[in-house]
Amino acid sequence: xxxxxxxxxxxxxxxxxxxxxxxxxxxxxxxxxxxxxxxxxxxxxxxxxxxxxxxxxxxxxxxxxxxxxxxxxxxxxxxxxxxxxxxxxxxxx
Numbered sequence: 001x002x003x004x005x006x007x008x009x010x011x012x013x014x015x016x017x018x019x020x021x022x023x024x025x026x027x028x029x030x031x032x033x034x035x036x037x038x039x040x041x042x043x044x045x046x047x048x049x050x051x052x053x054x055x056x057x058x059x060x061x062x063x064x065x066x067x068x069x070x071x072x073x074x075x076x077x078x079x080x081x082x083x084x085x086x087x088x089x090x091x092x093x
Contacts, residue, residue: 007070007072008072008076008077008084008087009084009085009087010064011081012034012037012042012062012077012081013034013035013036013037013081014033014034014035015033015034015062015063015064016031016032016033016034016062016063017031017032017033017034017042017044017060017061017062017063018030018031018060018061018063019031019053019058019059019060020058020059020060020061020071021058021059022053022057022058022059023057023058024054024057024058027053027054027057027058030044030046030051030053031044031046032044032045032046032047032051033045035050037081038080039078039079039080040054040055040056040078041053041054041055042055042060054074055074055075055077055078056074056075056078057074058074059071059072059073059074060072060074060077
């Protein structure tokens with residue numbers, strides 16, 4: 001998978017995710033499949049339990065189907081999934 005700034009337009013439901021860093025200590029280390037997404041949160045299936053993680057205060061590691069692992073700051077992901085498609089992103093590198 002080619003990693004570009006357009007990665008924030010990806011559909012994250014069904015993707016494996018891990019919370020790498022967060023200002024909320026309880027979120028750090030949570031991992032599992034994303035089963036739902038709202039404007040401000042991801043819902044992860046962690047060890048058979050649903051865990052809701054706030055996007056804005058977290059940094060995520062996403063593992064895509066081809067094995068690529070990408071770190072994305074949750075601040076870039078805030079917004080409804082359908083609105084992220086319209087969002088223009090400046091190149092960060």
